[in-house]
Amino acid sequence: MTFIGNKSDLKVVGTRPVRPDGVDKVTGRATFGADYTMPGMLMGRVKRSPHAHARIVSIDASKALALPGVKGVVTAADFPDIPSEEAFVGEGPMNFRDLSLNCIARGKVLYEGHAVAAVCAISDEVAAAACDLIDVTYEVLPHVIDVEAAMAPDAPLLHADMFTANVTPKPEKPSNIAKKVHFTVGDVAAGFAQADVIVEGHYSTQPVHQAYIEPHACIASAGADGQCHIISSSQGHFMIRAYVAKLLGMEMSNLKVTPAEIGGGFGGKTVVYLEPLALAMARKTGRPVKMVMTREDVFRATGPTSGAVIDVKLGATKDGIITAAQAVLKYQAGAFAGSPVQPGCMCAFAMYDLKNVDVVGYDVVSNRPKVAAYRAPGAPIASFAAESAVDDLARKLGMDPIALREKNAAKAGTKTAYGVTFAEIGYEQVLAAAKNHPHWKAPLGPNQGRGIATGFWFNIGGESSASVFINEDGSVNVVSGSPDIGGSRASMAMMAAEVLGIPVEHVRPIVADTASIGFTHVTGGSRVTYATGMATVQAAENVIEQLKTRAAMIWDIPPEAVEWKDGQAVPAGANAGGFDPLPLAAIALKAAKTGGPIGAEVSLNAQGAGPGFGAHICDVEVDKETGHVTVLRYTAVQDVGRAIHPSYVEGQIQGGAVQGIGWALNEEYVYNTKGLMDNAGFLDYRVPVASDLPMIEAVMVEVPNPRHPFGVRGVGEVPIVPPMAAVANAIRGALGIRMHALPMSPPKLRAAVDSGVG
Amino acid sequence: MSKIHVTTTVNGEPAEFLCQPGNSLLDALRDDLNLTGSKEGCSSGDCGACSVIVDGRLVCSCLMLAVEAEGKSITTIEGIANGDVLHPLQRKFLEHAALQCGFCTPGFLVAAKALLDHNPDPTETEARYWLAGNLCRCTGYDKIIRAVLDAAAEMRAGAPAGE
Ligand code: FES
Numbered sequence: 001m002t003f004i005g006n007k008s009d010l011k012v013v014g015t016r017p018v019r020p021d022g023v024d025k026v027t028g029r030a031t032f033g034a035d036y037t038m039p040g041m042l043m044g045r046v047k048r049s050p051h052a053h054a055r056i057v058s059i060d061a062s063k064a065l066a067l068p069g070v071k072g073v074v075t076a077a078d079f080p081d082i083p084s085e086e087a088f089v090g091e092g093p094m095n096f097r098d099l100s101l102n103c104i105a106r107g108k109v110l111y112e113g114h115a116v117a118a119v120c121a122i123s124d125e126v127a128a129a130a131c132d133l134i135d136v137t138y139e140v141l142p143h144v145i146d147v148e149a150a151m152a153p154d155a156p157l158l159h160a161d162m163f164t165a166n167v168t169p170k171p172e173k174p175s176n177i178a179k180k181v182h183f184t185v186g187d188v189a190a191g192f193a194q195a196d197v198i199v200e201g202h203y204s205t206q207p208v209h210q211a212y213i214e215p216h217a218c219i220a221s222a223g224a225d226g227q228c229h230i231i232s233s234s235q236g237h238f239m240i241r242a243y244v245a246k247l248l249g250m251e252m253s254n255l256k257v258t259p260a261e262i263g264g265g266f267g268g269k270t271v272v273y274l275e276p277l278a279l280a281m282a283r284k285t286g287r288p289v290k291m292v293m294t295r296e297d298v299f300r301a302t303g304p305t306s307g308a309v310i311d312v313k314l315g316a317t318k319d320g321i322i323t324a325a326q327a328v329l330k331y332q333a334g335a336f337a338g339s340p341v342q343p344g345c346m347c348a349f350a351m352y353d354l355k356n357v358d359v360v361g362y363d364v365v366s367n368r369p370k371v372a373a374y375r376a377p378g379a380p381i382a383s384f385a386a387e388s389a390v391d392d393l394a395r396k397l398g399m400d401p402i403a404l405r406e407k408n409a410a411k412a413g414t415k416t417a418y419g420v421t422f423a424e425i426g427y428e429q430v431l432a433a434a435k436n437h438p439h440w441k442a443p444l445g446p447n448q449g450r451g452i453a454t455g456f457w458f459n460i461g462g463e464s465s466a467s468v469f470i471n472e473d474g475s476v477n478v479v480s481g482s483p484d485i486g487g488s489r490a491s492m493a494m495m496a497a498e499v500l501g502i503p504v505e506h507v508r509p510i511v512a513d514t515a516s517i518g519f520t521h522v523t524g525g526s527r528v529t530y531a532t533g534m535a536t537v538q539a540a541e542n543v544i545e546q547l548k549t550r551a552a553m554i555w556d557i558p559p560e561a562v563e564w565k566d567g568q569a570v571p572a573g574a575n576a577g578g579f580d581p582l583p584l585a586a587i588a589l590k591a592a593k594t595g596g597p598i599g600a601e602v603s604l605n606a607q608g609a610g611p612g613f614g615a616h617i618c619d620v621e622v623d624k625e626t627g628h629v630t631v632l633r634y635t636a637v638q639d640v641g642r643a644i645h646p647s648y649v650e651g652q653i654q655g656g657a658v659q660g661i662g663w664a665l666n667e668e669y670v671y672n673t674k675g676l677m678d679n680a681g682f683l684d685y686r687v688p689v690a691s692d693l694p695m696i697e698a699v700m701v702e703v704p705n706p707r708h709p710f711g712v713r714g715v716g717e718v719p720i721v722p723p724m725a726a727v728a729n730a731i732r733g734a735l736g737i738r739m740h741a742l743p744m745s746p747p748k749l750r751a752a753v754d755s756g757v758g
Numbered sequence: 759m760s761k762i763h764v765t766t767t768v769n770g771e772p773a774e775f776l777c778q779p780g781n782s783l784l785d786a787l788r789d790d791l792n793l794t795g796s797k798e799g800c801s802s803g804d805c806g807a808c809s810v811i812v813d814g815r816l817v818c819s820c821l822m823l824a825v826e827a828e829g830k831s832i833t834t835i836e837g838i839a840n841g842d843v844l845h846p847l848q849r850k851f852l853e854h855a856a857l858q859c860g861f862c863t864p865g866f867l868v869a870a871k872a873l874l875d876h877n878p879d880p881t882e883t884e885a886r887y888w889l890a891g892n893l894c895r896c897t898g899y900d901k902i903i904r905a906v907l908d909a910a911a912e913m914r915a916g917a918p919a920g921e
Pocket residue numbers: 797798799800801802803804805806807808809818819820821
C-alpha cells in the first residue's frame with residue numbers, strides 16, 4: 001500500500017499532535033539513564049589515564065580494595081583478550097578488539113582519559129576515593145595530536161601492527177595511517193585543462209563533540225544464574241547487547257538491555273563505554289552497579305567527531321560548468337582506526353553532476369579519544385571545504401552562487417563519484433526554494449554578509465522490527481526496537497494511526513527491550529522514520545487484513561468481500577451484503593470468538609533510503625574590533641520527502657543548523673603541549689546558547705521518496721552539513737576574507753582582519 | 759563523617775534529608791528525595807539542567823550545597839504543574855514541540871517560570887538572555903523561545919492556567 005500520491009487524503013500524517021512521551025518530559029517524570037536505581041546497587045567509577053600516550057607498567061588496586069565500602073575493581077585482566085573482528089551493529093564499522101581496548105586499556109593508554117580500571121563501592125564518594133587509591137605506574141611515551149604530524153614518517157606510533165589498508169604494494173612499515181580511500185571518475189587533469197577558472201583552498205577543522213546534555217549512564221545487574229540486565233541511555237539497546245555480550249564473552253540471550261530515555265546522542269551514543277565495565281563488576285560482586293559519567297569524562301573519553309585537513313581544487317568554464325573537482329581529506333580517527341573519511345569523500349561533491357572527480361582520503365590515528373559518529377558523519381567538514389571553494393568559484397566567475405549550483409546540480413539519473421546513480425532527489429527543488437525565499441534578496445547593512453551553502457546525506461535504511469497490537473477495547477499499542485531520540489514514538493504512532501484509520505490518541509507507542517521485540521539497528525543515519533516506520537506501516541497493514549477476516553467471520557461472508565475504510569470494516573459492495581460498518585473496537589471486542597488476539601510483528605531490512613539535500617542561507621555581522629560574529633538571520637531549506645510530524649522535522653533542521661553554527665564559530669578541542677585537553681567543560685567548550693542566535697527558519701521542501709509508503713526521507717543528518725560553509729561564505733561577504741580554519745572564533749577573525757588573510 | 763540533618767520545603771511540602779557537608783542540593787533532590795526530574799548535565803553551573811527556584815531565585819542546584827537548603831523553600835520541575843493540570847509553560851512546550859530528547863526541558867521550564875515570575879512580558883531578546891544559562895543541544899532554541907513567549911502572552915491575557 002502506498003500513500004504518497006494524495007497528501008490531501010492524509011488525516012494524521014502531516015499534522016502536529018502532542019507527542020506521546022511529552023507530558024512525562026515536561027513534568028520530570030521521564031526516566032533517563034541516571035534516574036534508575038536497583039536494590040543493593042553499588043556505584044562505579046572509572047580510573048582514567050592522565051597521559052596522552054604511555055605504557056602501563058603495573059596496576060596495584062590493593063589500597064583501593066582495602067578501603068571500607070569498596071566491593072570490586074576490574075582491569076583489562078578481567079576481560080577476554082578479543083581478536084580483531086569487524087562489527088556492524090553500531091553506526092559505521094567498528095572492530096571488536098578496538099572497542100574492547102577502548103573500553104579498558106590493555107598494555108598501553110592511547111589518550112588522556114583512556115580507562116585503565118573501574119571500581120565499585122557502596123557510594124559514589126567511596127568509589128571516587130577508591131579511584132584515587134588505585135596505583136598505576138606508567139612509562140610515558142611520545143605522543144602525537146595533529147593529523148598531519150601523525151602522518152609523518154617519524155611520528156610516534158600508536159599501533160605497531162597498523163599497516164595502511166588499500167594501498168598496493170602493502171607498506172613495509174607500520175604507520176598511523178589506517179586506511180586510504182580513493183574515488184575517481186573521468187580525468188581530472190583533462191578537466192582542469194578545459195577550465196577557464198580554477199580555485200584552490202587549504203582548509204582545517206578541529207574535532208567537535210556531539211555535546212548531548214545527558215552524560216552517559218547505565219545500570220547493570222547479574223543473577224547467579226548468569227541472567228544479566230542493563231538499563232542504559234543509548235541510541236541502540238541491541239547494539240549495547242551485541243557489544244557487551246562480545247566484550248564479556250556471553251551469549252546474547254543471557255543479556256537483556258532496556259532502553260532508558262535518552263538525553264541526546266547525535267551519533268555519540270552508538271558505542272559502549274561504561275556498560276561492559278558496569279556489567280563486569282556486577283558479575284564480580286553479585287550486586288547491581290550504576291555508572292554515570294561526569295561532563296569531563298564525556299569530553300575526554302567519549303568520541304567527538306574528526307578534525308581534518310582538506311585540500312580542494314575546482315575548475316570551471318567561464319559560463320559556470322564545473323569541469324573538474326579534486327580533494328584530499330585527512331581525517332583524525334582518534335586512538336583507533338575508523339574516522340568517517342569515507343562518507344566524507346563520498347559527500348564532498350555529491351550535490352553536483354560532475355564528469356571529472358578525484359577524491360582521496362586518509363584515516364589517521366593519533367593520541368585523542370576515538371571518534372564516534374556525529375550527525376552525517378564525515379560530511380560537514382568535507383562540505384565546509386568544498387562549499388567554500390564553490391563560493392570562491394562563483395565569485396571568481398562573477399556568478400550568483402545559487403545559479404552556479406543550479407548549472408551543476410545533481411538530479412535524477414546523476415551518477416555520483418562513488419558509483420551510485422540518484423533516483424528521485426530534490427536538490428534542484430531545494431535550490432529553487434532558496435532562490436525564491438525573501439531572505440535571499442533582503443538588504444544587508446555595513447559589516448554584514450550573506451552566505452549560502454548546500455549539503456547532502458545518503459540517509460540509510462537497515463534492519464528494524466515493529467509490532468502493532470489491537471487491545472480488547474480497540475485501543476492500539478505500537479512497539480518498536482528503536483530508541484526515541486527526538487520524537488520517533490510520535491511518528492510511529494501517527495503512521496500506524498493513519499494506516500488503521502483511527503485517531504492517533506488511541507495509539508500508544510513504546511520502545512521495547514531486547515527480549516521483547518526483534519532485532520533493530522541503532523537509531524542513527526536518519527533511518528528510524530524510514531525503516532522502523534516501514535516496519536510499523538507493514539505491521540499495521542497486516543493487522544488490517546486480520547481485522548477484515550474477523551469482520552468477514554462476524555458477517556459470515558468471504559474476507560475478499562470486506563474493505564477497511566476510516567477505521568472500520570465495511571462490505572466491499574452491494575453484493576457483499578447490507579451490513580452496518582464494524583468499527584475497530586467492535587471487532588476487537590469479539591476477538592476471542594473470532595480466533596484470538598489481533599496483532600502482527602514485522603522485521604525487515606529496509607533498502608534504498610532516499611538521499612536528502614539542504615541549502616542554508618546565513619547573514620552575519622562581523623565586529624572588526626573584537627572579531628565577534630553575530631548570526632543575524634538563518635534560513636535552512638531541506639527536502640524532507642514527507643514530514644510525518646512537521647514540528648519535529650523543523651526541530652531536526654533547526655537543531656542541526658545550530659550545532660553547525662557552533663561548529664563554525666566556537667567549538668573545538670584544545671590541546672596543550674603534553675597532549676592533554678585544556679577545555680573539557682561547557683565553560684571553555686562553548687556550545688551555542690539562546691542569546692547567540694536568531695530564530696532559525698526551517699523551510700521544508702517535500703519531494704516524496706517513492707520507496708517509503710508515506711514518502712519519508714531521513715531528515716536528521718542533512719541540516720548539520722551546510723552551516724559551516726554558509727557561515728564562512730557569509731563572513732567572506734562581510735569582510736572580503738576567506739576563512740580557511742574552523743572554528744572561526746574571535747581571535748582568528750581578529751588576526752584575519754589585521755593580516756587580510758584567513 | 760556523620761551526616762547533617764536538613765529540614766526544608768520542597769514544592770510546598772515539608773521535606774527533610776541527611777547529607778554529607780559536600781553534597782550538592784542536586785544530589786539531595788535526586789538521591790535522597792527521589793526527585794529525579796532535575797538533571798545533571800555538568801555539575802559545574804554551565805548547563806542549567808539542574809535549575810530550581812530557591813526562595814524566588816533561580817539557581818543551579820548543582821552549585822548549591824544541600825545544607826544551604828535548611829529553612830528555604832525550593833521549587834523543582836515536579837512542582838510546576840498544579841496536580842494534573844499543566845502549567846501554561848508546560849502546555850506551550852508540548853504544543854510548540856519545544857523539546858526533542860527532553861533532557862534539558864525540566865531546567866528550561868524552571869528557568870522560564872522564574873523569568874515569567876519576574877517579568878511577565880519579556881521581549882524575545884530578554885527571554886534569550888534569561889535562558890542563556892540553559893543549554894539545549896537538540897532544538898536550536900527556536901521553539902523553546904516561541905513556547906516561552908506564547909505562554910507569557912497567554913498568561914498575560916489571563917487565560918485560566920491549564921484549561
Ligand atoms: S548540572 Fe547544574 S548547571 Fe549543569
